[in-house]
Amino acid sequence: xxxxxxxxxxxxxxxxxxxxxxxxxxxxxxxxxxxxxxxxxxxxxxxxxxxxxxxxxxxxxxxxxxxxxxxxxxxxxxxxxxxxxxxxxxxxxxxxxxxxxxxxxxxxxxxxxxxxxxxxxxxxxxxxxxxxxxxxxxxxxxxxxxxxxxxxxxxxxxxxxxxxxxxxxxxxxxxxxxxxxxx
Amino acid sequence: xxxxxxxxxxxxxxxxxxxxxxxxxxxxxxxxxxxxxxxxxxxxxxxxxxxxxxxxxxxxxxxxxxxxxxxxxxxxxxxxxxx
Numbered sequence: 001x002x003x004x005x006x007x008x009x010x011x012x013x014x015x016x017x018x019x020x021x022x023x024x025x026x027x028x029x030x031x032x033x034x035x036x037x038x039x040x041x042x043x044x045x046x047x048x049x050x051x052x053x054x055x056x057x058x059x060x061x062x063x064x065x066x067x068x069x070x071x072x073x074x075x076x077x078x079x080x081x082x083x084x085x086x087x088x089x090x091x092x093x094x095x096x097x098x099x100x101x102x103x104x105x106x107x108x109x110x111x112x113x114x115x116x117x118x119x120x121x122x123x124x125x126x127x128x129x130x131x132x133x134x135x136x137x138x139x140x141x142x143x144x145x146x147x148x149x150x151x152x153x154x155x156x157x158x159x160x161x162x163x164x165x166x167x168x169x170x171x172x173x174x175x176x177x178x179x180x181x182x183x
Numbered sequence: 184x185x186x187x188x189x190x191x192x193x194x195x196x197x198x199x200x201x202x203x204x205x206x207x208x209x210x211x212x213x214x215x216x217x218x219x220x221x222x223x224x225x226x227x228x229x230x231x232x233x234x235x236x237x238x239x240x241x242x243x244x245x246x247x248x249x250x251x252x253x254x255x256x257x258x259x260x261x262x263x264x265x266x
Contacts, residue, residue, distance in 0.1 A: 009261045018250040034252065035260050042264045085195055093193025101229035108236050118247035121237060125244075140238040146206045157208075164202045168234045175237060 003054050005045050008038060012055065016062055023066055023137045025126055033069055037062045063142065070134050071152045078131060080159055084166050088173070101172065102182050117179055124174035131155075132167040139164060192220045197227045201234070 021030035041061050088099040138144045150160050176182050197220040221228050
């Protein structure tokens with residue numbers, strides 16, 4: 001199995017950075033996380049046992065750093081502002097006229113313009129509130145269990161449901177407007 | 184009327200339960216309510232399909248990103264990887 005620390009930066013730096021920056025959004029913080037990943041891996045290189053490929057080993061370290069980063073940032077208890085749902089629903093909980101999900105049609109079948117879709121998804125994600133982004137990334141991009149996410153971020157399960165619900169409402173609307181092109 | 188009230192869900196609640204369902208946290212009653220609601224409400228059905236569409240793809244976001252580290256930053260990291 002290949003294990004060549006001298007080549008790591010050359011081979012993996014861009015991929016690890018892209019992986020990180022779409023998750024943590026902040027460029028400077030993403031750079032720091034990638035740097036720390038390489039340095040931790042370098043220091044631990046004697047412990048590499050070859051069960052995972054060099055690449056997967058680096059990704060495992062990186063993913064830990066990303067979760068650590070989210071966890072460190074959210075030490076204080078959060079209180080959720082009320083009323084974000086009112087953008088989409090009336091008092092009876094019905095969709096407001098302008099918020100009713102429209103037909104997306106064939107756009108959902110084949111990723112014709114995959115690049116465009118992903119770049120708009122990324123922009124929409126960046127518009128979410130910080131805590132909504134974190135929950136979204138951990139759940140849907142890092143596949144972490146809800147219980148774990150609550151523990152990491154110090155939030156209750158009911159806060160978690162609300163945050164994911166809001167993130168989905170905002171993202172769906174944003175994609176409909178900017179990707180599908182329906183105002 | 185009683186039955187109706189028992190199974191009726193608002194769209195706000197229905198979309199909320201879609202998220203709760205992902206963790207397998209629905210009660211029997213909620214699960215029935217959601218199923219019936221999605222059977223009759225086109226808007227929530229779309230919400231369900233569309234949110235599954237983009238959440239399922241968000242994992243691949245980085246594969247479509249052009250983000251790259253600057254040569255200077257790479258150089259800096261490389262120079263730190265020394266004993």
